[in-house]
Amino acid sequence: MLFSINALTIIVMAALGGICAYLANQNIAVFHDGLRPMFPAYFSKAMDRKTLFATSFALSFGLVIGFGLPTSIAGKIIIVHTIMLATDIIGTMFSENGNSKWYATAVGALFGIVLLFGMQAIIDALKILPIDFTGSLGTVGSLIILAFSVFPAIAVAYQAGIVSGGTVLVLIMLVKQITMLYGKFVVNGVTIALNSDGMALLVGIVAMIVVAARQKRTEDGNAATAFAVFSKNIDRIKKNMLILAFSGGIVALATTLLLIAEGPASLTLTAEGQYAQAAIVALGRTLGFIPLVMTTAIVSGVYSPAGTKLIHVPAILFINMGVMGMAGSFVTGALIMVVEVLLLGFIAQGMDKFPGMKDLGDNTRTAMSKVLDLALLVGGMLAANAIAPSIGYIWVIGLYFLNQASKKPLSTMAIGPIGAITMGILVNILHLIGLFPIVVK
């Protein structure tokens, strides 16, 4: 894993697990966007704690095991879902009354620590296998680095048709190609090279926002009226602003310490040391998640321990900046959470004013999700092929279709990482029975 295990990271992981479990236990914030709207039924006693827990478990357990763990192992940073979906489960498992909340917090903290040591232990265990394939696992994310800048074009296509989408696609390609050729300047003897993927992403995202801002209001704009009845929920979230700010600070700090990453794309870029690009990607994802997180928060009175995910953006930029970076990350993260909470009321009233922005959010999440599905699948194939050139492609292509035909299909996004990891384990088994000799290069 890319993080180091020391007193600081142990404390931060414990704090992260603890605070997130506490927030879920006290019904203040949960990470799964689909769990949040269940809370009004719980508050009105139409749903009991057991059902709330069962729902949380059903929604999140598969994602932790099937998506969080393999993505974290392949990427060498813990993807935030692994810890925060688990703390949703832990928090809702315990009663919110009396001492139970401290049990939930303690179990959450313990889970954070176990995850920290556990992930490193898994990587160490893989490394002592006869054939060490951990070096090839990075290939799973290789397409993300080279091709993730395509997503704004797809989002625009969903929003404004394929002509606009195609135009943005060509624009992105041109920007990348031109920056690669001419993006180097020598200023006072120092060579400054613009990152071509970063530039392409930035131009794409700007184009995406411009298209969204131009979208006309739809006829049936009655969302603001519908949301007006939820003002009590906004007050409930505002009441918990301080603890949410603390959670935001901890999440940001954990990001800066390379312990967690907000999504598969920024995870890969951060792991490769491309922090500026990772921050741009995280910003794009924030645009996508603002409507979803905020609308679910408004209808439920429950927020997310990571907010709209904006806290990750400065946190990524603070990586490798020493103690000042850590302090800066914590403070910025906390401040962003406060601002987000204060903006909730404004968002509720403005729901109809910027219809394009709501669509932009949906389309951005969809486009990113689709690009990740494909990029991680092909990346998984390339990684499996790097591990076993004879059978790698066969394994991952087979796995993809077996999963589609399955009655219990895992997230498509997880097939690439799972394919690469299982390929590595398979070649070791084959090696043991003499079917996969080690080629000396």
Place this chain on the structure above:
Amino acid sequence: MKIVVGGQMDKQILANLITKYGCGRVEVSIKSDIEAALAIQTNQAQYYFGACATGAGGALAMAIGLVGPQHCVSISIPGKIMQEEEIRSAVRNGKKCFGFVNYDADKVIPVVLDEILKK
């Protein structure tokens, strides 16, 4: 019968599938998740369909929030698609809003529509 497609992903694909399995008896319209959920809340439409990567977040969150969880069900989530009989009994028990993983659309929509049309 009026059906709205809300949710987040592959709305056009969902609408096409619903039209196909609706056997000419349903009227489908694509909306934002909020507008679609409001259409159910105000009885302008009878059923809501939505898809996303988790089958519960972007797909169904607004329906759960605005229509109420007692009317909503995730018929597929990562790692688990409901058995056909389970889906049918959900429809029979009065569920109106259905969320699922986008990749499972062609597996679950025919079952839901078949059961809806029996009513």
